[in-house]
Amino acid sequence: MKSYIYIYCFLLVVSIIKTSAQECNNDIHTGEGTFYDGVAGGVFGNCSLPVATGDYMHCALNNIDYDSSNACGSCIEVTGIKGSVILNVVDRCPECASGDVDMTMDAFAMIAEVIDGRVPISWKFVPCETMLNGETIKINFKEGSSEFWTAIQFRDINHAISKMEYQLPDNTWKNTNRELYNFFIETSGIPSPMNLRITSILGEELIFENIVLNLNEDFDTGLQFSTPEECNQILSIPELNTSGEIMLYPNPTSSIIHLTENARKWKLVNSSGKTLDQGFGKEIDISSYSNGIYYLLLEEKKTMKIVKR
Known part of the structure; x- marks a missing residue:
């Protein structure tokens, strides 16, 4: 005791x-x-x-x-x-x-x-x-x-x-x-x-x-x-609709992530730069991947970060 x-x-x-x-x-x-x-x-x-x-x-x-x-x-x-x-x-x-x-x-x-x-x-x-x-x-x-x-x-x-x-x-x-x-x-x-x-x-x-x-x-x-809030780097969905920029939402996510524009060629890579998937469209399914950080490479030579939780 x-x-x-x-x-x-x-x-x-x-x-x-x-x-x-x-x-x-x-x-x-x-x-x-x-x-x-x-x-x-x-x-x-x-x-x-x-x-x-x-x-x-x-x-x-x-x-x-x-x-x-x-x-x-x-x-x-x-x-x-x-x-x-x-x-x-x-x-x-x-x-x-x-x-x-x-x-x-x-x-x-x-x-x-x-x-x-x-x-x-x-x-x-x-x-x-x-x-x-x-x-x-x-x-x-x-x-x-x-x-x-x-x-x-x-x-x-x-x-x-x-x-x-x-x-x-x-x-x-x-x-x-x-x-x-x-x-x-x-x-x-x-x-x-x-x-x-x-x-x-x-x-x-x-x-x-x-x-x-x-x-x-x-x-x-x-x-x-x-x-x-004013310093936060993650934009809310309402901001996505008015920014005029290509954005991802929701981010972080556990399953489907959306691009704000249609018909866009993309490539999904991990933190080591290995290609995991690629496609054409505004929805990317990351549900099968483990939690962590991934990157979406767009045809406009723009790189966007995805957080899987």
């Missing part, structure tokens, strides 16, 4: 605080797009974030926009002559000029011809929600962390994190330094259990209480940063 009471006392209690006003992070950046091998299948990128084997929808940002690792874990939408693609920022390109994005060849092929090698692009930060598939924020403690030296990383974030703080015994909050390799470090250590507060680039705050230091596995907070 004593053991049961001890464990219960340290169950996580999570609270959320939202600022009264959030700002959209939708400035348009311009530069050049290039490609490299990427870091799929490990934690080799400068952001120290795990990238699954076969996941080529990621990129490296130039030093300026990498912003001392503040961009790590965020998502950007890159647009080139062939179309657009959404990528997760997991790496840094030290030799790239301001505005440049170095992406995998698979991603590059969706916005330009690979043979071109270096092309003009525009891009902006977007929510990661379509890539996360409902995942909530995870807390990772770096190997070697203890109550005397503590290194913390946040994974599966919808928006970039601008600040992390931890609560002191007097209930005030202390800001924590973030290293180039994307860990918040407190060199004097943070006693466990701890209360942590993170702030998104849009200004939203989340508080995680009674977090116990654990080097064996990430802790799932069960919470995620939100996106203000």
Whole structure:
């Protein structure tokens, strides 16, 4: 009975605080797009974030926009002559000029011809929600962390994190330094259990209480940063009818997805660029595919992302 009471006392209690006003992070950046091998299948990128084997929808940002690792874990939408693609920022390109994005060849092929090698692009930060598939924020403690030296990383974030703080015994909050390799470090250590507060680039705050230091596995907070309606990148169906652009709906979906115009030639590919289906018309059935991200290549050289849930 004593053991049961001890464990219960340290169950996580999570609270959320939202600022009264959030700002959209939708400035348009311009530069050049290039490609490299990427870091799929490990934690080799400068952001120290795990990238699954076969996941080529990621990129490296130039030093300026990498912003001392503040961009790590965020998502950007890159647009080139062939179309657009959404990528997760997991790496840094030290030799790239301001505005440049170095992406995998698979991603590059969706916005330009690979043979071109270096092309003009525009891009902006977007929510990661379509890539996360409902995942909530995870807390990772770096190997070697203890109550005397503590290194913390946040994974599966919808928006970039601008600040992390931890609560002191007097209930005030202390800001924590973030290293180039994307860990918040407190060199004097943070006693466990701890209360942590993170702030998104849009200004939203989340508080995680009674977090116990654990080097064996990430802790799932069960919470995620939100996106203000005016910043949301997913258009509603009424907007589709008035935009005059080719759009897909509903997106995300679990079965049939519709194009807003008839008689249109398309090709459906997975995140690795493999062709899964192709056809001619305004309805695409994706019910037989597993949950994840797919891309629709249109005859107008436009690329559109589909989220299967």
